[in-house]
Amino acid sequence: MAGALPRPARLGLADTLRVGSAGLRSRPLRVGLATLGISLGIAAMVAVLGVSSSSRADLDRRLDTLGTNLLIAAPGQTVLGERAKLPTESVQMATRIAPVYSVSATGRVNASIYRNDHIDVGNTGAIAVLAAQPGLLDTVSGGVTEGRWLNRATSTFPAVVLGARAAEKLAAHLPGTRVWLGGQWFGVVGVLGPVPLAPELDNAALVGWSAAETYLRFDAHPTTLYTRSAPSEVEAVRSVLPATVNPQSPYEVRVSRPSDALAAQRATHRTLDRLLLGLGAVALVVGGVGVANTMVISVLERRGEIGLRRALGATRGQIRLQFLMESLLLAGLGGVGGVILGVLATGGYAATQHWPVVVPLVAWLGGVVVTLPVGMIAGLYPAIRAARLTPVAALIAP
Incomplete structure (x- = not known):
């Protein structure tokens, strides 16, 4: 315009x-x-x-090496005062908890271990015999000083891995040594170093889960369950762990308190x-x-x-x-x-x-x-x- x-x-x-x-x-x-x-x-x-x-x-x-995110579950007592049992599928059930990234277990075996078959029956050295799963060492941050850890193959044969103190008591520090376990010969395939997060393993003889069932009449019920989870979710995992691993009787499960290092x-x-x-x-x-x-x-x-x-x-x-x-x-x-x-x-x-x-x-x-x-x-x-x-x-x- x-x-x-x-x-x-x-x-x-x-x-x-x-x-x-x-x-x-x-x-x-x-x-x-x-x-x-x-x-x-x-x-x-x-x-x-x-x-x-x-x-x-x-x-x-x-701090992770101190086990700040490690929780240990064990069977408590029933209402009748008897020792409870964890379900055989408790390990698989614990893996369903989302924040949990590692789960393993041991089960106590009713057997004794000796250096040979001439040792007096009562001279056990208080060494515990435990069935162990292949992923146990990763979960508890353990390591082998001699030989190797149990794998899928050796877990099915009469093979044993000795804890640090157990190896000293049995004078069996070298792989290939035979020990008398549960009335039969087992071959030592490895020796563990000290395990600070699970000191009970230091004085234990560990056999494969399947081998314990086959040779030692193990009932396949875990007696100690180890879980590692995200540090920020430890309390949440602790609250749901009993009901997850034993839905029918969660009150029969004892779970360890989170480490003070986490706080x-x-x-x-x-x-x-x-x-x-x-x-x-x-x-x-x-x-x-x-x-x-x-x-x-x-x-x-x-x-x-x-x-x-x-x-x-x-x-x-x-x-x-x-x-x-x-x-x-x-x-x-x-x-x-x-x-x-x-x-x-x-x-x-x-x-x-x-x-x-x-x-x-x-x-x-x-x-x-x-x-x-x-x-x-x-x-x-x-x-x-x-x-x-x-x-x-x-x-x-x-």
Whole structure:
């Protein structure tokens, strides 16, 4: 329509990025220093989070060796005062508990073990004979010092693995040695090292589950059930374990109390979480102040450019958008650089301490994603201040 005022053109995304990055490209030294300041703040946050998480992972690994997530279930007594029994399928039933990732069991066998068939019957050395499942050592974090552990093959033959103290009492430290067990000869296939999580195995002779049934009249009822579960779910597993392994008589199942180390572990986690949250917030505030300072100085120095753009038809909204985009790009560059520096610092320090390198997701998000809204907030005032300048005031300003 004739006489109508022209409408200002709208800036597309590509134009906004080009205009916003132009201010950064025109002052590379200042932008580099500002980005470095932001990067150092973000790197400090990422490094603190990463080093703390790596330290926590190492602590968790050490505490796991103490059995913080190990629960032991055993039969208690019936209402008549008799010794109860766990069902033969209790191991399979325990595996149905979702947080449980390892289950194994031993069963007491009514038999005695001797160095040879000439030893007096009463001289047993108090060595317990136990039927064991192949996965027992993994569940209790045990290890073999000589020979090998029971496997699917040896579990069906008259083979025995001796605990550390049992091997000393029997003077049978070498695989291939024969011992008199349950009235017949068994071959020693391995000797265990001490098992801190299950000390009852140190003074035991362990035979395969199937072999115990075949040669020693074992009734296949477990007498000790070992479970390992996610540390955060230990109490929940403990509450459902009796009803799961013995649905008909859950009150006849005794379950060990979770380790005190687990409570200490959780208290440590809570303390570290609060510390990391505070340090991360401080780092983000420092980064935001750096962006705001850089953008305010940029507005003061570029009044002539702002006045020229306004005189050529740029609207206040376009000026605001330009400086907001500059803030976002500046914060984004600082965030990416800070994450890279923080990860490298975490990896270097963790390597010197022989820790696993763990950089939590919150550190990555805090360094890359969270810096963008921080940059936008920090650049909001400079952008508004730039948009308020009139073309005449901006052009004649010293």
